Amino acid sequence: MKKVWKNAALVAMLVMIVSVFAACGKDEGGATSGTLSVVKEITLQAKNFEFDQKEIRVKKGDKVKITLENAQGSHSVKIEGYDKTIQAGKSVTFTADKTGEFKFACDLFCGQGHGDMTGKLIVE
Structure with a gap:
């Protein structure tokens, strides 16, 4: 036994x-x-009338988490090509599965300089 x-x-x-x-x-x-799946976390700060980062670079296949913080004024961000919108104080997580340059811009009218609030998400 x-x-x-x-x-x-x-x-x-x-x-x-x-x-x-x-x-x-x-x-x-x-x-x-x-390799382990790692989330690339980015905090985007917005103030009248600019973002603290004009370019965000990631690799194709990266899992990306973008958080929007408003340092001044009221703003949100829309990422074209990925159809993602980030509200102030919130985050969005997605997989960067398309290569190229994707414009992001303030999606909440914030005054005269609103049109200048743009940047690029670059997926390599």
């Missing part, structure tokens, strides 16, 4: 070890990637 318990414990340990190694290198979708 002792031998049966020893064998069962050994089998259980091997199953656990195989399960751990099988999970390594997989992203949330189960695809083997070799």
